[in-house]
Amino acid sequence: MGLIPDKARGMIGASDPPMRVEVSRREIIKYSIATEQRLKKFLDGDEAPPMFLFGALRPLVPVNELGPDGIATTSLLPDLPLKRVMAGGTKTRYFCRIKPGDVLVAVRTLSDIYEKRGSKGDLIFLVYTIDVRTETGERVAEEVQTRIVR
Amino acid sequence: MRSIKDIQVGDCLPERRHAPTNVSLFLYNAAIWNAHRIHYDAGYTTEVEKHPAIVVDGPLQGDWLTQAVINWLGDDGDLIEFEYSNRRASYLGETLISGGRIEAVRPADLEAEISVFVKSEAGEIMTPGRATIRSRR
Numbered sequence: 609m610g611l612i613p614d615k616a617r618g619m620i621g622a623s624d625p626p627m628r629v630e631v632s633r634r635e636i637i638k639y640s641i642a643t644e645q646r647l648k649k650f651l652d653g654d655e656a657p658p659m660f661l662f663g664a665l666r667p668l669v670p671v672n673e674l675g676p677d678g679i680a681t682t683s684l685l686p687d688l689p690l691k692r693v694m695a696g697g698t699k700t701r702y703f704c705r706i707k708p709g710d711v712l713v714a715v716r717t718l719s720d721i722y723e724k725r726g727s728k729g730d731l732i733f734l735v736y737t738i739d740v741r742t743e744t745g746e747r748v749a750e751e752v753q754t755r756i757v758r
Numbered sequence: 759m760r761s762i763k764d765i766q767v768g769d770c771l772p773e774r775r776h777a778p779t780n781v782s783l784f785l786y787n788a789a790i791w792n793a794h795r796i797h798y799d800a801g802y803t804t805e806v807e808k809h810p811a812i813v814v815d816g817p818l819q820g821d822w823l824t825q826a827v828i829n830w831l832g833d834d835g836d837l838i839e840f841e842y843s844n845r846r847a848s849y850l851g852e853t854l855i856s857g858g859r860i861e862a863v864r865p866a867d868l869e870a871e872i873s874v875f876v877k878s879e880a881g882e883i884m885t886p887g888r889a890t891i892r893s894r895r
Contacts, residue, residue, distance in 0.1 A: 635789075638785075638788075638789045639789045639790070641785065641789075642782070642785035642786040642788070642789040642790075643786060643789075643818065643821045643822075643825070644776075644782070645825065646825065646829050647828065647829065647832075657821065657824065657825075657828070658824045658828070658837055658840065659817060659820055659821040659824055662790060662817045662820070662821075663789055663790025663791060663792070666790060666791050666792065668791065674793055677794060677795055677796075677802075677806075677807070678792075678793035678794045678795040678799075679793070679794050680793075692807050693794070694796075694813070694816065694844070694847070695815065695816030695817050695844055696816070696843065696844055697816065697820070697841065697842050697843035697844050697885075697887075698817070698820060698840075698841065698842065699839075699840070699841035700839070700840050700841070701838065701839050702836070702837060702838055702839070702840070705836075754843075756844075
């Protein structure tokens with residue numbers, strides 16, 4: 609198919625600067641309500657649900673840096689001939705539980721770009737690896753996220 | 759308290775029905791700081807991105823899968839590895855069902871492998887996944 613421009617391929621291996629995230633009880637509670645958690649420890653904000661990380665590590669960009677689709681035009685989103693982005697899935701290893709007051713440092717790397725022909729047309733897959741640690745370097749989680757561009 | 763000896767291959771996790779609404783999707787996307795218009799702007803979603811309706815977030819379905827495991831496991835162990843794949847888009851107005859099944863038990867490691875799913879009411883798998891848990895005893 610050859611959909612992926614050389615410039616985009618050249619971004620494989622690029623990383624964003626480390627992102628420092630302070631985990632607050634209130635943010636955990638918001639997430640837990642929004643996802644209709646059932647365990648008290650999540651609803652009280654005593655511990656973060658596993659997928660809390662997905663939102664906590666999203667880049668915060670000014671409104672004028674959002675595209676017309678509402679997606680942040682981050683440095684690791686290459687310019688591609690296909691434009692419609694959807695979540696594709698994640699694979700995560702968890703090394704410890706996340707509690708309010710924790711300070712996390714995450715590094716996101718564009719680790720692969722590949723293309724496939726789906727039943728409804730061509731698809732480009734963007735694969736990101738996210739390494740999450742404490743400020744002292746202990747591993748918290750390692751996640752591989754896939755975004756599908758169609 | 760559930761021990762690894764109590765977990766058998768073929769055991770099923772309790773199923774749960776999910777019926778997201780405009781309000782619940784708004785709250786979810788606000789909580790994760792996601793402004794993608796396919797989750798709240800019906801006109802844009804159908805006219806520009808050509809979906810039939812507002813799209814239910816894929817990662818929200820991933821969260822439901824973790825809940826299927828964690829709500830079943832309680833404080834008897836930890837979710838140590840989890841993956842899912844959004845195979846088919848789901849839309850506002852659909853009722854979805856999450857659940858899972860024990861696929862393997864490794865008593866020596868206190869671990870079990872669980873296949874998890876989000877399916878439609880018609881039984882079509884929308885988001886399959888896999889989880890590994892480690893029991894406390």
